[in-house]
Amino acid sequence: MKTLASLVTFATTLLALSAPVHAAADLELWRLDCGNVAVKDLSMFSDTFDYAGKTSTLTDSCYVIRHGADYMLWDTGLPAGLIGQKQDLSQPLAPSLEIDIPTQLAKIGIKPEQIGLVGISHNHFDHLGQASTFAKSTLMIGAGDWESLHENPLPFGVVPALVQPWMDGKAKVDLVSGDRDVFKDGSVMMLAMPGHTKGETALLVNLPKTGPVLLSGDVVHFEEQIARNGVPPFNVDRAESLASMERMNGVAKALNAKLIIQHDTRDIGKLPVFPASAK
Numbered sequence: 001m002k003t004l005a006s007l008v009t010f011a012t013t014l015l016a017l018s019a020p021v022h023a024a025a026d027l028e029l030w031r032l033d034c035g036n037v038a039v040k041d042l043s044m045f046s047d048t049f050d051y052a053g054k055t056s057t058l059t060d061s062c063y064v065i066r067h068g069a070d071y072m073l074w075d076t077g078l079p080a081g082l083i084g085q086k087q088d089l090s091q092p093l094a095p096s097l098e099i100d101i102p103t104q105l106a107k108i109g110i111k112p113e114q115i116g117l118v119g120i121s122h123n124h125f126d127h128l129g130q131a132s133t134f135a136k137s138t139l140m141i142g143a144g145d146w147e148s149l150h151e152n153p154l155p156f157g158v159v160p161a162l163v164q165p166w167m168d169g170k171a172k173v174d175l176v177s178g179d180r181d182v183f184k185d186g187s188v189m190m191l192a193m194p195g196h197t198k199g200e201t202a203l204l205v206n207l208p209k210t211g212p213v214l215l216s217g218d219v220v221h222f223e224e225q226i227a228r229n230g231v232p233p234f235n236v237d238r239a240e241s242l243a244s245m246e247r248m249n250g251v252a253k254a255l256n257a258k259l260i261i262q263h264d265t266r267d268i269g270k271l272p273v274f275p276a277s278a279k
C-alpha cells in the first residue's frame with residue numbers, strides 16, 4: 001500500500017508540473033506598431049518554391065505585458081534609425097518604421113525604465129531593433145540564440161550590435177533553455193520552438209478575460225505557412241521548424257488559444273487597437 005500511496009503522490013506531482021496553470025494573475029497585453037517589411041518575392045520564405053512571383057508586406061509587431069506592477073516587452077521591432085527613411089523597394093526585404101516604442105509607451109503612461117524584462121522571440125534584426133533603448137532591462141533570450149550572436153560568420157539576420165549593452169556585460173542576460181514560466185505563476189510562458197533560429201521561442205499569455213493568447217515569434221511568418229508546412233530556406237533546422245510548427249498549432253488547439261502570427265498583417269485585428277489593451 002505504501003508503494004501505491006507514493007506512486008499516487010508522484011503522479012500528482014508530475015501532473016502539477018505538467019498541467020498548464022490558469023492563474024488569475026493581474027495581466028494586460030498591448031500590441032505595438034514596430035514597423036513593416038515589404039517582401040519583393042515571397043518565395044524567399046519557402047524552400048519548396050511556394051509563392052513564386054508573389055509580393056507581400058509583413059507587419060512587425062511588439063507587445064507589452066503588464067503583470068501586476070511589472071512590465072515585460074516582447075520583441076523590440078525594427079531599429080528606430082529607420083524612422084524618416086524612404087523604404088527602398090528595390091531590396092528583397094525593405095523595412096520601414098514610423099514610430100518608436102518609447103513614443104507608444106508614453107501614450108499608455110509607461111516609461112522605458114519601467115520595462116524590467118525584455119523577452120526576445122529570437123535574435124533577428126527585426127526583433128532586436130530597439131532593444132538598446134531598454135539597456136537597463138534584463139534580456140530574456142533563448143540560450144541557442146545568445147550563442148549565435150557570438151558566431152563567426154554570423155547567421156542570416158543576426159546583428160549583435162543591436163544588443164551591445166548585453167554583449168558588453170552592462171546589463172543582465174537571462175538565458176532561456178527549454179520552456180520558461182516568466183513570472184512563476186503560469187501566466188506568461190516562453191515556449192521553446194527552435195528551427196527558425198536555434199533558440200526561437202513563442203510566448204503564451206494567459207489573459208484572465210480574453211483567455212490564452214499565443215504570440216508566434218517567427219515559428220511562421222504568415223498563415224499560409226501553416227497550411228503548407230512552409231519552411232523558409234534561411235531557417236537553421238528544417239526538421240525542428242516542422243516540429244515547432246506542430247507544437248505551436250497543438251498548443252493553440254489544446255488551450256483554444258488565440259494564435260497571433262506576429263508578422264501577419266491579417267492578425268493585427270485579433271487584438272484591440274492600441275492604445276486599448278487585451279485583458
Ligand SMILES: [Zn+2]
Pocket residue numbers: 124126127218263
Ligand atoms: Zn521576424
